[in-house]
Amino acid sequence: MKSLFLTFLACAVALAGEVRLGKAFTINEAIGIDKLTAAPEKYVGKVVQVKGTVRDVCRMMGCWMELADPESGKSIRIKVKDGEIKFPKEAIGKTATAEGKLAKVELTQEQAIAQAKHEAECNGRKFDPASITSAVTYYQIQGTGAVITE
Helix, strand or coil: CHHHHHHHHHHHHHHCCEEEEECCCCCCCCCCHHHHHHCHHHCECCEEEEEEEEEEECCCCCCEEEEECCCCCCEEEEECCCCCCCCCHHHCCCEEEEEEEEEEEEECHHHHHHHHHHHHHHCCCCCCHHHCCCCEEEEEEEEEEEEEEC
16 A cells, blocks of 8 residues: 555656655745855855756766756755765756755865866766866755756
């Protein structure tokens, strides 16, 4: 009976054109990506929810996706622990809402080069280490849940 219910539930979600990943949301309203990226320090360490168009997804592990505001073009990365949630590469171009804690990430130049090289390898892209000339600071959401819609 439980198996039948789960099959029904999976079909209902698929028919609705919606894929739910990770934990249920704890916030009822998303903050604009442009607003979040304009003053990120205000939100560091806080749980936030954002909605946007999926611009990119980690091709190897599905451990991150980049959401962009369709009007401003501003974007934010949603990063999860490997294996915790797997963002599907088919989500690119679709709308997604994601929730998690905003984190400030500070990397030395060497760390930034290593991270960019790894990411390029995972996604089959070329990378020039000379393109990173200093330390890097960026903000990302440590994702706990997401909903991807058609």
